[in-house]
Amino acid sequence: MVGNTFVVEKTCPICEKTMRVVKTRSRIMVVSRDEDACTHYANFNPYLYTVWVCEHCGFAADEATFTTKIPDRHLGILRNILLTRCIRVPFVEERTVGNAATAFRLALKFQEILKGKASKSAKYAHQLAWVYREAGDTVQEAEFMNKAAEFYEAALAKEHFPIGELTDNAVIYLIAAIYYRLGEKQKATSYLSRLISDKSVRERERRIFDKARDLWGEIRAERKK
Numbered sequence: 686m687v688g689n690t691f692v693v694e695k696t697c698p699i700c701e702k703t704m705r706v707v708k709t710r711s712r713i714m715v716v717s718r719d720e721d722a723c724t725h726y727a728n729f730n731p732y733l734y735t736v737w738v739c740e741h742c743g744f745a746a747d748e749a750t751f752t753t754k755i756p757d758r759h760l761g762i763l764r765n766i767l768l769t770r771c772i773r774v775p776f777v778e779e780r781t782v783g784n785a786a787t788a789f790r791l792a793l794k795f796q797e798i799l800k801g802k803a804s805k806s807a808k809y810a811h812q813l814a815w816v817y818r819e820a821g822d823t824v825q826e827a828e829f830m831n832k833a834a835e836f837y838e839a840a841l842a843k844e845h846f847p848i849g850e851l852t853d854n855a856v857i858y859l860i861a862a863i864y865y866r867l868g869e870k871q872k873a874t875s876y877l878s879r880l881i882s883d884k885s886v887r888e889r890e891r892r893i894f895d896k897a898r899d900l901w902g903e904i905r906a907e908r909k910k
């Protein structure tokens with residue numbers, strides 16, 4: 686729905702041309718939230734617009750990447766790839782699932798080329814899974830849920846937390862929730878038990894502890910059926 690978005694012009698950090706991006710309004714009504722934090726909104730899916738794509742050179746990434754200084758080494762690599770080719774991704778104001786998937790896949794590709802942080806790739810893969818979920822494409826949803834879990838696991842092993850507001854315990858919960866939704870109850874349970882058995886989580890991150898305990902209870906109840 687066009688009323689939920691507006692178009693702004695930005696300068697692409699790679700080709701330095703003026704590009705258009707779609708931003709979403711912050712006041713959209715939340716309908717429900719899934720275990721893995723996927724939020725459903727009334728008649729609108731903001732995840733379609735997470736990844737910005739330059740309509741001239743094809744660079745794709747989230748807003749934070751576009752608006753934070755890109756390290757010179759990365760600029761060199763990206764310009765080498767993008768300014769010598771002609772990747773045409775036309776600007777669209779109202780994205781389809783296909784447009785969004787192209788944007789996320791490009792962003793994941795650039796992450797791979799730059800050996801970017803696993804936590805960022807996890808976010809892209811997870812949100813692309815949500816786009817497929819909303820569209821009812823369960824096969825592609827599962828593919829990207831699996832990728833998201835693997836990227837989150839790599840982030841846990843290699844990165845320093847918190848990353849923004851994301852703590853390591855929040856990531857452990859997300860991995861558990863992803864495996865739960867994928868039907869991998871055993872994997873989900875093993876991640877949840879790490880949270881439930883940790884006294885410091887109960888004391889310091891009560892919200893995550895409660896969510897972990899609830900999901901654990903849900904899995905146990907399903908086993909008894």
Ligand SMILES: [Zn+2]
Pocket residue numbers: 697698699700701702704739740741742743744
């Ligand atoms: Zn560009």
